[in-house]
Amino acid sequence: MPETQTRPSRRALASVAAAALVAGGAVGSAYLPSATPAYAQALPKTPIEAPEHPPGSFANVVDKVKPGVVSVKVKLDDTAGADDEDGPGQGSQGGRSLQNVPPQLREFFRRFGQNGQPGMPQQRQGGRGAVGSGFIISADGYVVTNNHVVDHAKTVQVTLDDGRTLDAKVIGKDSKTDIALLKINDAGSYPYVQFGKGAPRVGDWVVAIGNPFGLGGTVTAGIVSARGRDIGAGPYDDFLQIDAPINKGNSGGPTFNVNGEVVGVNTAIASPSGGSVGLAFAIPAETVQAVVEQLRTDGKVARGYLGVQVQPVTQDIAEGLGLDRPKGALVDHAEDGTPAAKAGIKSGDVIEKVDGNPVNDARELSRRIAGLKPGAKVDIAYLRGGKADTATITLGALPNEGTKVATRDSDTANGQPRLGLNLAPASDVGLADQGVAVVEVDPDGPAAAKGIEQGDLILDVGGKSVSKPSDVAAQIRAAESSGRKAVLMRVKNGKGVTRFVAVSLSKAG
Structure with missing residues (x-):
């Protein structure tokens, strides 16, 4: 056990800071002129203070939400992959792989799920089984977890915080976002948690609860380190990066904000050893809610389809198009007979907005369109030959492969103005x-x-x-x-x- 340290009071910290400032001034006074430097004159008259203090304890939050978190135990059917862990850089199943991750990072992504998916912190058991985590979202016993936790499941059981182990069934799952929805078989009224009403900010405190290494009810804490992470795990990557320790068995467990609301589903880690090194990734709650709603009503997810192949607008492509900066998604090709082609979208168009919301890059366009249902009408704002135009398009249903994102053209060339x-x-x-x-x-x-x-x-x-x-x-x-x-x-x-x-x-x- 590490030695417990007493947290200094705010007044004590302020005194230390003031002393440091005074000492710094004394040292500098021998070398600097007495007049205030120009750069100092431009600084605020009073120091900027953090508006909030870190919480002294997460105990109240944990007491509130822990009963809604479950451990998930799975027995696999005969179609599941081998029990051996896949090594770095090997292929994966379920449409998720490391092929888009830079080679220098691949060795850090460990695979723990039975499908060999990148950095999935799922715990294997002896024989044909595995365990993960999940959380109850309704009093009648609907449970959210990861798709890779229950993929190829023959039977599923959930263990509640009070120790009861109950049978559950898979209602639906979505490999593209790695979300699955379960339903506890026994009728009853179960404690449940709620999704957050807004996205967390970078720097917000978060609490993760799950079943790492089979140790159910484990609580860890940290902050949101970054947003919008694309780790090459799927076509709609938009992960929260958190530094709360996540390990094998945490897959499918919730990440809470300090109000006890779910802001993410813990899904992947980056680690050279297989254990937590402070790089964990969670699916944002807004993505989870949209998927779960469709799984609950239809048992599957139907996504909107535009029918274009797109690629990022790099700096040099922006120069070639006469744009002031890289932005939007460049249309490589509009497939014949698709909604985009019927609406007149052509190769070379740069899609800038969807329903008035800016599109920063090609992947964002894919996520925006996939987040809408087939039959939805959208206004697509685009540039063609430097002129702005808008098309109203009725989306189709996403085929198996979905909207394709072309390989990023990121090389540079500084040769003479000849092509070679x-x-x-x-x-x-x-x-x-x-x-x-x-x-x-x-x-x-x-x-x-x-x-x-x-x-x-x-x-x-x-x-x-x-x-x-x-x-x-x-x-x-x-x-x-x-x-x-x-x-x-x-x-x-x-x-x-x-x-x-x-x-x-x-x-x-």
Whole structure:
């Protein structure tokens, strides 16, 4: 047990701070002129004080909410994966993987769930079973947990805070957000907790309760370290990062604010050892509520579908489009027959807003659209050729693969304003009837730095369709004469995937 330390009083802390300031002034007075420096004159006349103090104890919050937290015990069916933990960098099931996580971070993401999902703090048992955590959200016994806790479950039991173990059934689950909804089989009136009415801020205190290493009813505390984290676990990543210790068995457990409201569902950790190092990730309560509502009524989640392939607007792409800064989602392609295509959305459009709310990047567009139901009408504000327009679109139902986000084009190139390509009309080399074929690539040229390869097709440059090398050269000259720092090209690879590539036109050096 660590030695308990007495918390100093506010007055004592203030005295220490004042003494430090005085000492600092005494030391500095021998070296600084007596006149107040200009930078000091611009500072506030009184120091900025924190508006609130850390709570002296979380006991009242814990007493209030702990009865609503449960341990979840699962027996797996024969379709579940092997009991061995997957190593870092291996594939995963359920549509969640580490393929989008930077390679230097992959080794820190440990996989504890039976599906080998990234950093899922679920505790394995001997044989074909595992345990996790959950929380009751209604008096009739609905329980929220993680999908990876109950995926491939043959039977499910929940253990209440009072020690009772009860059978439960899976009402529905959603692999894309890793949320599952259970229902306790026994009729009764159960203690339950409530979701928060607003999102927490970075720096807010939080309390996590769960079943780490099978030790049910364990309480840890920390703060919200960051918001909007994308850890490459799924298509709609928008995690809260918290530093409250989370370990194996905490999956599906709640994160509470100081008012005893659920603000997140603990789902993943980053750790080189398998234990907590202060990097934990929770699904925001607003996402959980939307998913749970559909699982409760329909047993599944139906998501809106726009029908576009999109990619981020990087700084160089913004330069190529003439934007003042990177913003929005760049449309690579609008699938034929989809709501977007029917509404006139085209390749090269930059989607800036959904129902008046700004879209900062491609992933945010995917989350916004997926958060709406099929049949919903949305106003999509977009830029085309530098001009703003709006389309009202009735969303369809998301197919299995959903809205695709293209690979981020994040390379840089500072070469001369040449592409470093040997080009020919596509029809001349038998690739296609339209576009310009890349027949040779200078490995040291700007285009190679952007991933353009032999066999690719350049479909348009600077928003203009091209069919011969002279068309490409003409659009490059036009971009240079207009003062652009990059030229934007739409490229199709041998697999039929199109993407926008911004190749730098800046001088070397």
